[in-house]
Every structure is written in C-alpha cells, then in structure tokens.
Amino acid sequence: MYIDFKKILFVLTLLSVGATIGVVGVKLFQRYQAPKQTVSVVGTGEIDAATDQANISIQIKNTSTTYEKAQEENKKDVDKLKLELTKLGIPESRITISSYSPPVIRRMSPEVDSTESRGAEMMPVYRPDTVIPTVTTNLTLTLDPIKNIEKVYDVVSKNTNAQISNSYYSLKNRKTWESKAKEEALKDARSQIESVAKINKLRVGKLLTLEDSNNPRPYPITMKANSEAPNTGGSPTNDQTISSAQEKNVYFNEQSVKITSSYTATYELY
16 A cells, blocks of 8 residues: 655644734734733924014113213114124114103102291201213114124124113914924834834734823024124124113024923824
8 A cells, every 4th residue: 555645744734834823813903902001101202493574672872961962872872783784694674663751750859947937847848850861772673684794783783872681582483493392302212112022022002092292482582692792703602681781782693492292192002
C-alpha cells in the first residue's frame, strides 16, 4: 500500500494554519468586543509671535515766561515733530492730536489780612490766581506695519520737550498665530496619548471627544525701554518696564506676544 506523505503533510499544514488563524481571530474578536478603555489628556501649544503694529503716545510740553510764548513754542515743536515723522514715510493721517492742555490755573490757599475784620472775625483774603505758562499737546502715532519704529524713538528722544508716555504693541494677523498654537496643542495631545498607550502595551483607537479648554489669548505685553543713551558702537543694556517711557531717551526692543492654546482630548485605547 502506497502512502503519500506529501499530501498528508500538506493537509496537516493547512489544518495547523487554519487553527492558528482561528485562534488569533477569536482573540482579536474578543479584544474588539471587550469594553474599550478611554483616556483623556490635555495638550497645550505656545507660540511666540512678534508684534507688527504699534500705537505710540507722545507728549510735548513747553513752559515759558508767558502763555502766548509757551503756546507758540509748543506749536513749533508739534509741527516739527510731525514733519520729521512724515519724512520717515509715516502718513500724516496716522499722526493725530489726542489731547491739548491749556495753561494750568492754580488757586492759592487763602490768607488772613489783619487790616480787614468784621467784629472779632478775621476775613480771609485770596491772593490773585496764578497762571503757570505751560502748554501740553499729546500725539498718538499709529504704526502699521511696525517698521521704522527705532527711527521714531530716535526722533522723539532728540526733542528735549517731547517724550513717549505710553506704547501699545499688537498683532495684525492674530488668527494665523492662533491657528499655529492650536496645531501645537493637538500634536501635544496626540504625543501624550501615544506614550500612554506604549507604556501600557495598548493601541490608540478613535478620538472620541475634543474640547477647547481655553481660547487662545495673549499674555500682557510689556514694553521694554532704556533710560540711558547707548555707548558708541553699542546698544542699550538696561531693560526697564513701561513706566520708564517717561524718561527722555527711550529705545525700542522687539516685542512678542505669547499665544497659547489648550485642548482636552479623549481617546479609545484597546
């Protein structure tokens, strides 16, 4: 009797493969049918965006022997500064007078004149009002884009009667930076869930929920300034806060805004 061992071996191999596939299939089926685990992670993204717009407040103050003279000198300084700024390519429409202060009137404290009396009472007598011959004009300068801002600071600092009282920096294309911060937050969430799955020898399943934890918002902008003139061939070294803008010489340092985004993501793990 002839026995075909090749056929027997082939049949046994097929049966072995089939059994293996069956066992693996049952395990996979059970695995998918079992309750899935869910894990939530918080992904964050942060972008440093360079500011590209600025509103600068400039104060021009003149004091003289008379009001008329102070007013005349103030007008000359205002016109001169506006002319120098337009030479930098800044449209005159972006240089506006935000406020104008007439001469300050100070009423002095009452004094008692002993020559005037009504019975036993002493009558207070006021000295004449004192006019301080000081005139102040506040200008608001809008820079969009922010180019030439260093030259603007230089022009203002050279005018002995002018000073920068306040500066506010902002972003023109904020939406673009917010989108980038969101992308970083989502990448961070995915990276975290993959690490959790790897540690627990599991696989990442579906993204079940995605919640915007907080809308992207910038941190407050701090204006950096320097109250000392730079050395020859050097640059300012002492960074001050916004209050130092009251000094005569102010130098601009590039500003940036931190745009943050945060998402809570819930994934299946199996």
